[in-house]
Amino acid sequence: MLSASKIVKPPGEKHDEFEMSVSQALLELEMNSDLKAPLRELHIRGAKECDFNGRKVVIIFVPVPQLRQYQKIQVRLIRELEKKFSGKHVVFIAQRRILPKPKPKVVSKYKQKRPYSRTLTSVHNAILDDLCYPAEIVGKRTKVRLDGSHLIKVHLDKNQQTNVEHKLDTFSAVYKKLCGKEVVFEFPEYML
Numbered sequence: 001m002l003s004a005s006k007i008v009k010p011p012g013e014k015h016d017e018f019e020m021s022v023s024q025a026l027l028e029l030e031m032n033s034d035l036k037a038p039l040r041e042l043h044i045r046g047a048k049e050c051d052f053n054g055r056k057v058v059i060i061f062v063p064v065p066q067l068r069q070y071q072k073i074q075v076r077l078i079r080e081l082e083k084k085f086s087g088k089h090v091v092f093i094a095q096r097r098i099l100p101k102p103k104p105k106v107v108s109k110y111k112q113k114r115p116y117s118r119t120l121t122s123v124h125n126a127i128l129d130d131l132c133y134p135a136e137i138v139g140k141r142t143k144v145r146l147d148g149s150h151l152i153k154v155h156l157d158k159n160q161q162t163n164v165e166h167k168l169d170t171f172s173a174v175y176k177k178l179c180g181k182e183v184v185f186e187f188p189e190y191m192l
Helices: 002-006 017-032 036-040 064-072 074-084 120-131 158-179
Strands: 046-052 055-062 089-094 137-144 150-156 182-186
Touching (some): 017 036, 017 046, 046 158, 074 089, 089 120, 089 158, 120 158, 150 158, 158 182
Parallel strands (some): 055 089
Antiparallel strands (some): 137 150
């Protein structure tokens, strides 16, 4: 039950078997590696395993306040977790909340105005940023096809191409699963 110490869920929710295995892997890394000090204070909110085109992907949800601390060690942590999960891709995404759009003339249970960080658009953009973290998004284009469907073209920083190029299909599949939007990642050549 020691491995459950790395998972913090709202009261009443139970840990499933896969979340326990991710928590156990994080606990082993905390005990045995050079990531001991940074991992001591960190925990996760949940984990999912998804299958895309015959390849398994581990999605780990972390609390929003701890996201920056995870990103400081993310490259090393992902490398170690991918070894533990035998080559599955691992992505870290902050667990964000989307509040409903306020309706006019309806009394809301929320006392305050809805912050922009809780809107659907903001949360989807933040998920996209979290997904391709070591690479920075330098541009975004939305293509509307003749049938009315949307395709988002995301331009990533060319400096990180070697680090994330092999995961681009995984990123687009995870984003489609979480947000329901089609996205294509590119490393454009800018001409001056």
